[in-house]
Amino acid sequence: xxxxxxVPVFPPPTVTTADRRExxxxxxLIPDGGVPLVPNIGIVVGDEAALVIDTGLGPANGExxxxxxxxxxxxxxxFLTTTHYHSEHSMGAQAFRxxxxxxxxxxxxxxxxxxxxxxxxFAASISPVFADLxxxxxxxxxxxxxxxxxxxxxxxxxxxxxxxGPGHTAGDQFVYLPxxxxxxxxxxxxxxxxxxxxxxSPGGVNAWLDQLDLLGRLNPATIVPGHGAVGGxxxxxxxxxxxxxxxxxxxxxxxxxxxxxxxxxxxxxxxLAQRPGWGNGAFxxxxxxxxxxxxxxxxxxxxxxxxxxxxGEMGVAPEEALGLLTTMAGDRAAAxxxxxxxxxxxxxxxxRRERSLAILTILAASREPIERLRPNIRYALRNGVSAxxxxxxxxxxxxxxxxxxxxxxxxxxxxELAAAAASH
Numbered sequence: 001x002x003x004x005x006x007v008p009v010f011p012p013p014t015v016t017t018a019d020r021r022e023x024x025x026x027x028x029l030i031p032d033g034g035v036p037l038v039p040n041i042g043i044v045v046g047d048e049a050a051l052v053i054d055t056g057l058g059p060a061n062g063e064x065x066x067x068x069x070x071x072x073x074x075x076x077x078x079f080l081t082t083t084h085y086h087s088e089h090s091m092g093a094q095a096f097r098x099x100x101x102x103x104x105x106x107x108x109x110x111x112x113x114x115x116x117x118x119x120x121x122f123a124a125s126i127s128p129v130f131a132d133l134x135x136x137x138x139x140x141x142x143x144x145x146x147x148x149x150x151x152x153x154x155x156x157x158x159x160x161x162x163x164x165g166p167g168h169t170a171g172d173q174f175v176y177l178p179x180x181x182x183x184x185x186x187x188x189x190x191x192x193x194x195x196x197x198x199x200x201s202p203g204g205v206n207a208w209l210d211q212l213d214l215l216g217r218l219n220p221a222t223i224v225p226g227h228g229a230v231g232g233x234x235x236x237x238x239x240x241x242x243x244x245x246x247x248x249x250x251x252x253x254x255x256x257x258x259x260x261x262x263x264x265x266x267x268x269x270x271x272l273a274q275r276p277g278w279g280n281g282a283f284x285x286x287x288x289x290x291x292x293x294x295x296x297x298x299x300x301x302x303x304x305x306x307x308x309x310x311x312g313e314m315g316v317a318p319e320e321a322l323g324l325l326t327t328m329a330g331d332r333a334a335a336x337x338x339x340x341x342x343x344x345x346x347x348x349x350x351x352r353r354e355r356s357l358a359i360l361t362i363l364a365a366s367r368e369p370i371e372r373l374r375p376n377i378r379y380a381l382r383n384g385v386s387a388x389x390x391x392x393x394x395x396x397x398x399x400x401x402x403x404x405x406x407x408x409x410x411x412x413x414x415x416e417l418a419a420a421a422a423s424h
Contacts, residue, residue: 010127013037013088015056017068023222023230024180026157028072030065032227037088037123037130040224042184043069044177046154049077052100053175053184055092057123058133062092066099079103079152081161083186083226084169085112087123093140103150104142105163108171112139166203167211168195174215181221188212189235191228194272194280195242197290205243205291212240243287245271250291260292306338310359356380357389377416387417 013035020030020043030041042053050073055062069078078100082090085108093102104112116139124131144150150161162174168187175184187196188211197203215223215236223235246267253263268284311321322338360380377390390413 010037010129011035012129013057013061013133015041015061015064017064020068020072023224024177024182027177027180027182028068029224029230030068031230034228037126039083039089039226040184040228040230041065042175042224043072044154044157044159044175045073045076046157048155049073049079051079051081051152051154051159051175052096054082054089055080055095057088057091057130058135058137059092059095060133062095065092066095069100076155077101079154081173081175082108083173083175083184084108084171085116085119086169086187087116087120087134087137089186089226090116091120091134091137091139094138097140101144102140102142103144103146103152103161105150105161105171105173106145106147107163107166108169108173109142109145111170162214164211164214165207167208168197168203170202172203172211174218176218176220181219182224183215183218183220183222184224185215185226185235187226188215189223189225189239190280191225191231191235192275192278193228194278194284195239195287196280196283197287204294205247205287206294209240209243209247212236212243216240242271242275246287247291250288250295254292254295260289264288264292310338353380353384353389356383356385357393360385360390360393374412374416377413381416390417 015030015038016033017030019033020028023029026045028043028045030043032038032040037057039054039056041056042051044051044053050069052065052069055065078096079102080093080096080100081103082093084090090112096102120134120137124134146161146163148163152159152161158178160174160176160178162176163171164174166172172186172188174186174188176182188208195208197205197208216233220233222230223232224230225235249267249270250263253260253267264285267288268281272278272281272284307318307322311318316324356376356379359376380390393413
């Protein structure tokens with residue numbers, strides 16, 4: 001019996017240097033031509049040196065890019081950098097050995113060491129053509145490693161290399177030319193292509209949104225995406241809308257108790273229906289699965305942090321603390337108190353005063369017995385909470401927790417304030 005299963009046929013991912021053009025004076029682009037696994041490649045030329053951005057898939061493509069760089073840069077010194085470690089962006093770097101100084105951020109270098117072989121194997125498995133291009137590919141260690149930002153002077157032209165944490169990958173790098181307003185965004189932005197989040201990526205939807213916020217603050221006039229046509233700042237908004245809608249729909253489905261296997265396809269179908277020209281749809285489910293896992297981890301971390309925080313302040317075991325809160329306030333209010341504490345502690349660094357006020361609010365609103373509240377009031381006063389803070393908190397409790405709670409809380413606050421004043 002003949003196997004008639006359709007096998008996708010991909011065109012060879014050949015970098016076509018003949019299509020090279022300028023997106024600004026001295027800023028050259030070798031476009032991807034809409035071919036899968038061909039990135040947009042940049043060559044930025046200054047008076048004294050030139051910077052090559054990304055290499056193409058495999059050493060043969062790297063040789064083509066090196067030749068194009070020599071053609072426009074002449075005898076100037078060459079630098080090479082890669083927007084991230086993925087094979088089509090970095091696995092032609094060996095062609096530049098002895099010809100260019102290779103620059104990468106530390107996170108990208110470490111990610112290449114840790115998971116580069118995994119991505120090469122993934123790319124090679126897609127097509128025999130891809131496998132052939134990668135057959136002789138070698139990993140290249142960068143000559144110069146930086147942490148968060150490096151400013152490169154090419155002679156009359158400044159280029160900023162920026163790394164601000166994970167997004168598409170752990171080591172995403174942006175190449176920004178501030179004078180020209182040109183941004184090479186790597187795969188954090190792809191024009192009319194669904195963003196791809198691999199299962200092994202340390203980034204995620206929320207981290208990706210943080211990266212888009214950074215790019216928005218740069219305020220670029222021209223954006224060269226990792227793949228797809230060159231565009232303007234609207235590309236940032238398009239990706240932000242995608243992720244924001246994805247997160248909103250995912251949160252709604254999870255709140256209704258729907259498992260990701262059920263809601264995922266529907267969410268993706270809705271997003272793609274609004275973007276009929278977008279490609280990479282076959283990979284869109286990865287973003288939903290990644291976000292679902294991310295939210296599950298965050299919920300677990302928030303609950304654990306909140307319970308540990310309240311337990312520490314009450315001075316009892318976690319089971320006893322949760323039991324006391326539940327007895328006094330009910331299951332729903334107890335859960336809200338734990339999650340609120342976890343949110344406050346996980347979301348940002350709080351001062352000792354802010355932590356004490358948060359704990360007092362949780363305990364008082366949960367109608368914690370007065371004798372359990374008193375030591376926390378004393379602790380709060382030592383942490384810089386003032387009489388005015390306590391009066392304001394008591395007033396809020398009058399409004400939101402009812403008159404009895406507000407009265408006995410205010411009375412207890414003032415008793416402890418008087419005791420503290422007498423002790424001095």
